[in-house]
Every structure is written in structure tokens, then in C-alpha cells.
Amino acid sequence: MTTLHDHIQMLRAELTSFHLSRRERQQIERELKEALARCATEHHDESAPV
Template sequence: MTTLHDHIQMLRAELTSFHLSRRERRQIERELKQACAQLAAEHHDKTTPA
């Protein structure tokens, strides 16, 4: 199982590919944006005192 951090790194690596169509690039960018937002939310939940 990959962690969210690993998933973000894989998406970033995919974006460096020259063989992506515009559609594929937009999809990867959307996934990356969602994953980063999820990671930020998880980080915020861990640092917020109860």
C-alpha cells in the first residue's frame, strides 16, 4: 500500500513525462491537487489540539 506522500511523489514524477496528452496532464494535475489538499487536511487534523 502506498502512502499519500508516495502517491503525490508518483504524480509529480508523471508530470515530468513528455508523452502526456493535454487531457492526461489535466487529470494528473487534478489528482495531484486533491492529494495535496488531503495531505494538508490530515496534517492540520494532527496538529490541531483537541
């Protein structure tokens, strides 16, 4: 099982591919944006005072 951080790194790596269609690139960028937002939310929740 991959962690959220691993997933983000894999998506970033996929974006460096020259063999992506415009549609594929947009899908990966959308997934990356969502994953980064989830990561920021989780990081914020962890650092919130109790």
C-alpha cells in the same frame, strides 16, 4: 500499499513525462491537487490541539 505522500510523489514524477496528452496532464494535475488538499487536511488534523 502506498501512502498519500508516495502517491503525491508519483503524480509529480508523472508530470515530468514528455509523452502526456493534454487530457492526461490535466487529469494528473487534478489528482495531484486533490491529494495535496487531503494531505493538508490530514496534517492540519494531526496538529490540532486536543
